[in-house]
Amino acid sequence: MCTWQYQDWLGKVAVRFSNFFFPKISNLYFRSKHKSSGNFLEKVDAQRKAKYPDRSKLLEKVTVLLGYDGIDDSIDNELCEKCNGGKDDFDVSLACKRFPSISLGFFPPVELYDEATCSSMDEGLLASQLYQQFLANSSEPKLVEPDSLYETWTSLCPGREDGNSSSLTEHMHSGSPTLKPKAGSNLEFHLDEPVSATTMLETQNTAAPMQDILDRSINCIPGLTKRQYSQLENCGFHTLRKLLYHYPRTYANLQNAEVSIDDGQYLIFVGKILSSRGIRAGYSFSFLEVVVACEVMQNGSTSECIVDETESRKLRTIHLHLKKFFRGTRFTYQPFLRSLESKHKEGDVVCVSGKVRTMRTKDHYEMREYTLDTLQDEEDSSTCGKETLYPIYPSKGGLKPNFLKDIISRGLLILPPNIDPIPEVIREDFKLICLRDAYTGIHQPKNLAEADSARRRLIFDEFFYLQLGRLYQMLEGLGTKLEKDGLLDKYRKPELNAVLVEDWSTLTKEFFKALPYSLTPSQLSSVSQIIWDLKRPVPMNRLLQGDVGCGKTIVAFLACMEVIGSGYQAAFMVPTELLAVQHYEHLLKLLENMENRQMAPSVVLLTGSTSSRQSNIIREGLKNGDISLVIGTHSLIADKVEFSSLRIAVIDEQHRFGVIQRGLFNSKLYFNPASLKLESAKSDDSSKGDNIMAPHVLAMSATPIPRTLALALYGDMSLTQITDLPPGRIPIETYIIEGNEDGIEIVYKMMLDELEAGGKVYLVYPVIEQSEQLPQLRAASADLKTISSRFAGYNCGLLHGKMKSDMKGEALRRFRSGETNILLSTQVIEIGVDVPDASMMVVMNAERFGIAQLHQLRGRVGRGDRKSKCILVASTPSSLNRLKVLEKSSDGFQLASMDLVLRGPGDLLGKKQSGHLPEFPIARLEIDGNILQEAHLAALKILGESHDLGSFPSLKAELSMRQPLSPLGD
Ligand SMILES: Nc1ncnc2c1ncn2[C@@H]1O[C@H](COP(=O)(O)OP(=O)(O)OP(=O)(O)O)[C@@H](O)[C@H]1O
Numbered sequence: 001m002c003t004w005q006y007q008d009w010l011g012k013v014a015v016r017f018s019n020f021f022f023p024k025i026s027n028l029y030f031r032s033k034h035k036s037s038g039n040f041l042e043k044v045d046a047q048r049k050a051k052y053p054d055r056s057k058l059l060e061k062v063t064v065l066l067g068y069d070g071i072d073d074s075i076d077n078e079l080c081e082k083c084n085g086g087k088d089d090f091d092v093s094l095a096c097k098r099f100p101s102i103s104l105g106f107f108p109p110v111e112l113y114d115e116a117t118c119s120s121m122d123e124g125l126l127a128s129q130l131y132q133q134f135l136a137n138s139s140e141p142k143l144v145e146p147d148s149l150y151e152t153w154t155s156l157c158p159g160r161e162d163g164n165s166s167s168l169t170e171h172m173h174s175g176s177p178t179l180k181p182k183a184g185s186n187l188e189f190h191l192d193e194p195v196s197a198t199t200m201l202e203t204q205n206t207a208a209p210m211q212d213i214l215d216r217s218i219n220c221i222p223g224l225t226k227r228q229y230s231q232l233e234n235c236g237f238h239t240l241r242k243l244l245y246h247y248p249r250t251y252a253n254l255q256n257a258e259v260s261i262d263d264g265q266y267l268i269f270v271g272k273i274l275s276s277r278g279i280r281a282g283y284s285f286s287f288l289e290v291v292v293a294c295e296v297m298q299n300g301s302t303s304e305c306i307v308d309e310t311e312s313r314k315l316r317t318i319h320l321h322l323k324k325f326f327r328g329t330r331f332t333y334q335p336f337l338r339s340l341e342s343k344h345k346e347g348d349v350v351c352v353s354g355k356v357r358t359m360r361t362k363d364h365y366e367m368r369e370y371t372l373d374t375l376q377d378e379e380d381s382s383t384c385g386k387e388t389l390y391p392i393y394p395s396k397g398g399l400k401p402n403f404l405k406d407i408i409s410r411g412l413l414i415l416p417p418n419i420d421p422i423p424e425v426i427r428e429d430f431k432l433i434c435l436r437d438a439y440t441g442i443h444q445p446k447n448l449a450e451a452d453s454a455r456r457r458l459i460f461d462e463f464f465y466l467q468l469g470r471l472y473q474m475l476e477g478l479g480t481k482l483e484k485d486g487l488l489d490k491y492r493k494p495e496l497n498a499v500l501v502e503d504w505s506t507l508t509k510e511f512f513k514a515l516p517y518s519l520t521p522s523q524l525s526s527v528s529q530i531i532w533d534l535k536r537p538v539p540m541n542r543l544l545q546g547d548v549g550c551g552k553t554i555v556a557f558l559a560c561m562e563v564i565g566s567g568y569q570a571a572f573m574v575p576t577e578l579l580a581v582q583h584y585e586h587l588l589k590l591l592e593n594m595e596n597r598q599m600a601p602s603v604v605l606l607t608g609s610t611s612s613r614q615s616n617i618i619r620e621g622l623k624n625g626d627i628s629l630v631i632g633t634h635s636l637i638a639d640k641v642e643f644s645s646l647r648i649a650v651i652d653e654q655h656r657f658g659v660i661q662r663g664l665f666n667s668k669l670y671f672n673p674a675s676l677k678l679e680s681a682k683s684d685d686s687s688k689g690d691n692i693m694a695p696h697v698l699a700m701s702a703t704p705i706p707r708t709l710a711l712a713l714y715g716d717m718s719l720t721q722i723t724d725l726p727p728g729r730i731p732i733e734t735y736i737i738e739g740n741e742d743g744i745e746i747v748y749k750m751m752l753d754e755l756e757a758g759g760k761v762y763l764v765y766p767v768i769e770q771s772e773q774l775p776q777l778r779a780a781s782a783d784l785k786t787i788s789s790r791f792a793g794y795n796c797g798l799l800h801g802k803m804k805s806d807m808k809g810e811a812l813r814r815f816r817s818g819e820t821n822i823l824l825s826t827q828v829i830e831i832g833v834d835v836p837d838a839s840m841m842v843v844m845n846a847e848r849f850g851i852a853q854l855h856q857l858r859g860r861v862g863r864g865d866r867k868s869k870c871i872l873v874a875s876t877p878s879s880l881n882r883l884k885v886l887e888k889s890s891d892g893f894q895l896a897s898m899d900l901v902l903r904g905p906g907d908l909l910g911k912k913q914s915g916h917l918p919e920f921p922i923a924r925l926e927i928d929g930n931i932l933q934e935a936h937l938a939a940l941k942i943l944g945e946s947h948d949l950g951s952f953p954s955l956k957a958e959l960s961m962r963q964p965l966s967p968l969g970d
Pocket residue numbers: 517518519520523546547548549550551552553554701702726727831832833834836859863
């Protein structure tokens with residue numbers, strides 16, 4: 001920089017110095033009365049008049065004293081803060097304008113998910129106000145310099161590299177305040193009137209896509225101090241995206257007042273803190289009581305009443321007593337209590353939400369569970385907007401809701417309009433608002449309608465990227481365009497195609513004829529749909545779903561027969577050895593019934609307990625194609641197991657396998673073209689022409705969830721549902737009994753009655769052995785003696801996961817054959833165990849099991865034509881209620897979706913399948929099914945246009961930002 005440039009620069013710095021730092025230093029001095037500040041002030045004053053070069057040293061010193069890195073840092077920060085209105089100014093005046101009705105009063109909660117619509121508020125978004133304020137401030141002749149405005153501008157709009165004046169003018173609205181470039185310069189501007197935020201933001205985006213702004217560091221928010229930055233970072237707000245995902249948990253609708261306060265209602269109030277007291281109530285007991293005075297309307301008044309001041313007499317004052325209790329000596333110390341008290345200042349205007357309990361004194365209410373948000377100010381409360389929504393944020397990692405609210409509104413300001421990766425045509429088709437409006441709408445809605453469209457758009461995104469990701473992954477795994485189009489077509493037209501029984505393979509038809517019962521209509525159509533898929537050159541990925549005991553196994557066996565009948569191999573993987581043995585034995589029995597026994601394929605069992613000699617033989621048979629069907633456990637996915645021509649993989653109880661396990665299974669089972677030994681043995685030619693193809697996958701689940709939920713959970717799978725039960729099934733009677741002495745006696749009596757009537761009883765326990773930590777839990781092993789002596793004339797068996805495999809098989813065999821009448825077991829029998837004449841199930845400590853789990857357990861009985869009972873024994877009276885839902889409903893769909901809602905759907909794209917954290921931050925699977933369907937269609941539309949998303953680079957980028965995808969899900 002040459003000398004004159006440097007002096008010019010320093011001159012500008014000095015102007016800013018006068019305007020920013022001098023008042024700051026003065027404040028510092030007057031506030032602290034500190035001597036050193038006084039000295040500084042004197043020096044500063046002297047240096048204001050000094051020559052430019054002499055000032056630089058002091059400037060540097062002063063800026064460092066004020067907590068900046070240097071002059072540049074301070075200028076950037078100060079200007080940004082100015083353009084945000086400066087925190088102090090902004091907080092008071094803008095909050096009041098934004099929330100004109102922050103007045104004392106009582107208002108009901110408006111849930112984020114509420115679909116009600118209300119009239120809209122006048123123009124006046126926070127964003128434009130902030131800009132106007134910034135520009136108003138900036139219009140002081142001394143402050144605004146052409147390039148300082150430019151600097152400010154670029155710092156506000158990080159994506160913008162140069163001040164392109166033409167693009168700026170392009171977007172100016174007629175009649176809007178304008179910012180015009182001076183003639184002959186693309187850097188200098190003069191102000192006519194303030195420019196709206198939208199106009200400015202639009203202008204900085206015309207050149208490059210700004211989608212990546214969401215993934216920039218949180219540091220890109222103007223005016224963020226270092227401290228705020230590190231606080232946000234520490235709480236996980238690394239990027240703007242993460243910040244904007246911090247949605248309000250609800251909105252307080254401060255205008256929509258109700259008239260009565262009833263005991264037990266969840267309500268929202270706005271009021272003023274009267275007192276805050278930490279009280280020691282005993283040796284190790286204390287509590288905090290915050291009293292808030294609120295003015296609410298008299299019974300019979302309506303919300304319109306308060307618009308007219310003369311009607312204000314209809315208001316009455318109520319007192320809310322917010323109480324928090326603490327137990328423990330350390331909570332009774334005065335310093336602790338004082339610090340509690342000091343968190344709430346007398347006179348603060350607060351928004352309180354929670355459950356009210358009426359107190360003895362009239363108009364006094366107690367709230368023990370509450371949320372308290374301090375509002376910015378109550379000024380200007382007389383100006384009532386038509387409707388005002390006040391977003392209530394959850395706090396995070398110690399960051400206060402109001403702080404987050406402020407940072408989020410600053411973040412919204414720098415959002416350019418073109419951050420939306422979803423093409424306009426899709427937005428129009430599905431009536432979606434643009435992404436920036438969605439972020440603004442969810443954080444700063446003018447009315448409920450706006451919040452609702454914002455929410456709809458954000459939910460759409462959550463589902464859309466999930467669907468897009470999974471379908472994209474599937475397409476990537478396919479070779480030809482034809483296959484890819486075929487796959488998409490299949491998902492586009494969910495109406496199912498089926499193959500008539502006549503067109504099934506000969507083997508399938510023979511096996512079908514040998515069944516001891518006829519298939520239900522649902523089973524028959526499921527088989528036909530699956531076979532239609534099997535005949536296509538595209539690998540099937542289908543989920544067969546149905547309630548417990550509906551007969552899925554036989555459908556899967558028929559699918560295997562179809563493949564084997566075409567000269568290929570089938571693998572049937574189940575989660576437990578017990579189930580593998582059961583399926584194996586069941587299948588052998590069915591095959592024995594076949595008229596033409598020679599047609600029966602070779603079937604083997606491969607589990608962890610298979611001897612190594614036997615395993616070697618089986619592996620060899622699978623490799624050379626001698627074995628047509630293998631039933632087994634995880635052993636099937638071992639590296640060593642190779643197939644000659646695997647054409648279908650059945651995965652029973654698929655949710656029992658982790659994402660990676662399923663992926664491994666999938667990727668391992670590729671049809672090996674090198675080994676076409678069986679090609680000549682084909683009896684049908686339906687599959688000819690396919691060279692290398694992934695095997696068909698038929699996953700089975702006994703967790704019957706509604707179609708929409710299934711779509712979300714398994715978006716890349718076609719779905720077949722068995723909706724009926726085999727004929728002759730009698731509904732199971734369910735009883736919930738408290739496990740006290742009397743209760744247990746009743747249970748034993750019911751068991752005895754059942755045994756005397758010739759029934760068989762499962763007795764299920766939460767644990768195998770009694771534990772010292774949980775003495776209240778009854779244990780299977782420990783109870784064996786008690787039960788045996790109690791039911792002396794009957795034989796008891798024991799079955800649990802720690803037993804050796806053959807012992808388990810033997811225990812089940814004895815129970816099935818009737819050698820034992822009572823089987824004491826753990827939840828090991830939960831999946832798949834099929835003993836059709838078992839007629840009673842007793843579950844001890846039933847509250848230890850999930851709802852869906854209990855439904856599965858209950859499904860072990862009532863599988864034959866005998867009337868069955870299920871008794872759920874609850875340890876405590878309080879747990880009875882939760883179990884009652886099972887007493888009322890036997891609909892697996894309803895119970896499973898309830899369970900899903902309680903547990904959360906789990907991580908669908910990643911490895912995590914804990915099911916404890918809902919993966920959709922804002923969507924609710926149980927109510928947003930229609931949006932999910934639309935998202936599914938939109939994903940198909942996009943991929944139909946471009947299989948590899950080549951034509952949609954923004955979508956591809958967004959997909960990778962949201963979740964890195966890999967075929968194995970890791
Ligand atoms: N159409 C039918 N008519 C009569 N009985 C049938 C029919 N289909 C299946 N079954 C019998 O119903 C019982 C349950 O079938 P299966 O074990 O296949 O059920 P599932 O759907 O796999 O149940 P779970 O999810 O509990 O494992 C079996 O004993 C089976 O033989």
